[in-house]
Amino acid sequence: MVLLGAPGAGKGTQAFRICEKLNVPHISTGDIFRKNIKELTPIGVIAKGYIDKGELVPDSVTEEIVRLRLAEPDCKNGYLLDGFPRTVAQAVALERFSKVDVVIDIDVPTEKLLRRMTGRRVCEKCGQSYHVDFLNGKTTCSECGGSLIHRADDVEETVNERLRVYAEKTMPLVQFYQDKGLLKRVNGDLPTDEVFAEILKVLE
Ligand code: AP5
Ligand code: MG
Ligand code: ZN
Numbered sequence: 475m476v477l478l479g480a481p482g483a484g485k486g487t488q489a490f491r492i493c494e495k496l497n498v499p500h501i502s503t504g505d506i507f508r509k510n511i512k513e514l515t516p517i518g519v520i521a522k523g524y525i526d527k528g529e530l531v532p533d534s535v536t537e538e539i540v541r542l543r544l545a546e547p548d549c550k551n552g553y554l555l556d557g558f559p560r561t562v563a564q565a566v567a568l569e570r571f572s573k574v575d576v577v578i579d580i581d582v583p584t585e586k587l588l589r590r591m592t593g594r595r596v597c598e599k600c601g602q603s604y605h606v607d608f609l610n611g612k613t614t615c616s617e618c619g620g621s622l623i624h625r626a627d628d629v630e631e632t633v634n635e636r637l638r639v640y641a642e643k644t645m646p647l648v649q650f651y652q653d654k655g656l657l658k659r660v661n662g663d664l665p666t667d668e669v670f671a672e673i674l675k676v677l678e
């Protein structure tokens with residue numbers, strides 16, 4: 475299963491719930507890159523240069539990471555991809571090493587996305603997303619107790635570039651998956667629980 479959607483649309487937020495419910499691994503290329511950046515691995519060093527500017531990490535690097543991850547035993551009975559594929563080339567590559575059953579596009583009006591991202595706080599340990607509007611001053615994760623941090627690419631200038639890159643490189647995937655009859659659209663401009671309920675309806 476693939477989750478599509480603009481930066482800040484709520485892919486990570488919904489992925490946590492979907493994976494808990496369906497008991498499949500949550501594979502977020504953004505989370506994998508951030509872990510590598512934190513651990514100063516060679517991939518992290520490459521990725522940081524792109525992510526900090528709001529650009530995409532090159533397809534070759536990203537595809538290889540996903541190919542290796544999907545070959546791990548926990549993906550045998552399914553998986554949820556969050557943030558991959560993000561270009562038509564990545565989607566074509568994915569077809570070579572796995573078969574996608576369903577693609578869910580979480581749809582949120584562009585003008586709402588900036589505020590979602592600049593106000594986001596992320597758990598350093600488990601990756602769960604929060605928003606300052608609902609945290610009431612809390613600084614730790616209610617799932618695991620980890621510290622909440624502000625992502626380096628969640629500043630306004632970088633967010634604007636991410637949205638531009640999304641429109642140019644990732645939006646064409648909506649048509650790509652629609653043509654294959656795999657695309658399901660969900661209104662992401664609703665409270666989190668209602669978005670999740672819509673996703674479950676689609677999955678039925
Ligand atoms: P990635 O980490 O995937 O970032 P992204 O796609 O920009 O998406 P986000 O994680 O920002 O948003 P989200 O949709 O997960 O929203 P969230 O649930 O957190 O990628 C980062 C970078 O890595 C990329 O820019 C690129 O450089 C690189 N990269 C990653 N994958 C790549 C690939 N395949 N190829 C090349 N490069 C790649 O929610 C956002 C906020 O909104 C939170 O504050 C949340 O609490 C709030 N919120 C969520 N749902 C709701 C709701 N229903 N109502 C109100 N608020 C809500
Ligand atoms: Mg995310
Ligand atoms: Zn946590």
